[in-house]
Amino acid sequence: EIVLTQSPGTLSLSPGERATLSCRASQSVSSSYLAWYQQKPGQAPRLLIYGASSRATGIPDRFSGSGSGTDFTLTINRLEPEDFAVYYCQQYGSSPLYSFGQGTKLEIK
Amino acid sequence: EVQLAESGGDLVKPGGSLRLSCAASGFTFTNAWMSWVRQTPGRGLEWLGRIKTKTKNDGGTTDYAAPVKGRFTISRDDSKNTLYLQMNNLKSEDSAVYYCTLLRAYNFGAWGQGTLVTVSS
Numbered sequence: 221e222i223v224l225t226q227s228p229g230t231l232s233l234s235p236g237e238r239a240t241l242s243c244r245a246s247q248s249v250s251s252s253y254l255a256w257y258q259q260k261p262g263q264a265p266r267l268l269i270y271g272a273s274s275r276a277t278g279i280p281d282r283f284s285g286s287g288s289g290t291d292f293t294l295t296i297n298r299l300e301p302e303d304f305a306v307y308y309c310q311q312y313g314s315s316p317l318y319s320f321g322q323g324t325k326l327e328i329k
Numbered sequence: 330e331v332q333l334a335e336s337g338g339d340l341v342k343p344g345g346s347l348r349l350s351c352a353a354s355g356f357t358f359t360n361a362w363m364s365w366v367r368q369t370p371g372r373g374l375e376w377l378g379r380i381k382t383k384t385k386n387d388g389g390t391t392d393y394a395a396p397v398k399g400r401f402t403i404s405r406d407d408s409k410n411t412l413y414l415q416m417n418n419l420k421s422e423d424s425a426v427y428y429c430t431l432l433r434a435y436n437f438g439a440w441g442q443g444t445l446v447t448v449s450s
Binding site for chain 1: 364366373374375376379392394395428433434435436437438439440441442443
């Protein structure tokens with residue numbers, strides 16, 4: 221079973237700053253199978269990044285994903301007030317077929 | 330625009346059953362792989378299972394996560410553009426918000442708003 225560990229648990233930043241969120245897998249994950257989601261309070265998660273680095277439809281270009289193997293990163297440049305939320309990484313392919321990290325909360329400093 | 334609307338969440342006693350529905354619109358449901366995901370404060374996001382299309386190649390095949398295999402059943406009615414989750418022998422740890430999702434390749438491309446299931450005596 222692949223376990224995804226996200227860090228930090230909470231990240232406190234100010235609007236305009238850059239956020240760097242980490243997702244580490246316990247075993248190698250194909251880049252094609254790594255995705256990132258954003259969840260705001262009271263809302264469902266929303267797909268941000270798929271294939272480790274491709275933005276989903278309508279996602280601003282200040283969001284970018286990178287990484288390979290066991291280490292993946294979500295970067296958010298020039299934080300906007302609406303970017304403060306919880307972010308999850310997700311992998312496909314190993315039992316269970318789909319699994320999520322525990323999330324990183326991005327809060328306003 | 331893709332829209333997914335879950336319904337059927339309720340308070341149910343341990344050992345009871347419940348069926349959730351998900352009405353889909355804005356895409357060709359017949360051609361879509363669908364999935365259920367749940368969320369709790371303690372366990373976070375948890376994939377429950379998926380159902381493929383009823384085409385000859387996919388055959389409507391289902392796959393389940395270990396914690397729900399044998400208790401939960403996913404089905405679809407393509408004539409109604411509706412996805413179902415039949416949950417039997419419910420336990421307290423099944424209390425969660427349940428999301429219907431549209432599977433897009435290897436990820437969850439769209440989500441419903443969720444429906445709350447509470448299992449308690």
